[in-house]
């Protein structure tokens with residue numbers, strides 16, 4: 001070790017927000033994250049003409065904010081390169097897809113017809129109101145449901161790939177917020193075959209409110225099959241979208257837009273979900289990225305508390321939280337899961353997109369000062385799980401006026417809070433100073 005290095009020992013090194021299966025799946029998708037301009041896209045696109053999901057071509061990681069202001073994703077661009085097969089290219093934040101004509105045909109959408117936006121979703125349109133081929137949040141789901149599902153064998157292989165990604169990056173504990181009964185069963189098989197090698201808490205995803213009774217039953221039954229390295233975390237669902245796709249629900253309009261983002265549930269419905277989970281002692285995790293999304297969910301939890309109904313509320317992302325919301329959180333059993341590395345991806349447009357809300361960005365310090373529990377994660381595969389990236393993001397954010405967490409070693413927010421769960425695991429991280 002030189003004087004420019006500092007060693008940090010991280011017990012139970014934990015990535016507190018990951019999509020485990022998605023992390024493995026991403027390895028088999030076309031990687032669009034390395035494309036830095038539209039010119040590069042045009043050069044590379046002819047190489048991607050091979051099917052990787054049944055009869056579909058699926059890619060991940062495009063980010064038009066890096067491709068110049070003139071670039072607008074449109075199905076016609078994809079049609080030039082991919083006339084014969086349905087194509088879905090998922091944006092870097094995972095919340096929108098850019099698709100070609102064949103994909104819209106598969107989903108039963110005629111290009112020139114005018115469709116209303118589904119609740120909680122947005123179909124991007126041109127000035128004439130016609131679809132451009134970009135589908136956000138629940139509108140994306142309308143396309144996704146036609147992409148062939150992986151087989152169980154493929155899923156198992158992707159869970160193994162995902163496991164290796166976390167282990168290689170030094171993480172021994174993960175919190176999987178993209179779980180489902182099939183993954184749970186496959187993870188159980190891995191544990192029995194002694195090939196889990198990770199401590200996993202899995203949240204079961206609720207895609208829509210109609211599935212609530214079924215999910216609760218699955219969670220209760222799966223809990224009985226927990227093994228030392230694998231346990232059920234609770235129920236997870238999305239309330240809003242992401243900032244990059246302009247689906248995160250804000251308290252003000254997006255610049256030059258007539259909307260504040262998307263909401264996937266009515267508040268009365270959220271109240272019912274929280275009530276039904278908490279009466280069975282099931283923790284709930286809610287994707288709340290925008291300031292108004294977090295605020296509304298916290299107020300719902302408050303109303304329930306006044307009626308004597310309480311439980312663990314995990315707030316996912318919390319990228320923007322107003323000071324008044326933090327005050328309300330203090331009376332609740334809240335755990336916030338933040339991903340510093342999103343700062344590195346979002347900083348290009350964060351100030352421009354948020355205006356006066358920028359002051360509420362990445363509030364790790366304010367939350368910890370208020371006594372709220374905070375854990376750090378990556379949102380893998382959206383960002384690579386990486387202690388180096390967390391460190392880099394904290395330093396970069398501090399330079400942009402976002403205060404550091406009030407700890408000697410902020411990387412300890414990557415330590416799983418339960419000292420009784422896999423305490424034998426310690427990860428050594430060498431930090432470069434300066």
Ligand SMILES: [Zn+2]
Pocket residue numbers: 017018019177379
């Ligand atoms: Zn996520």
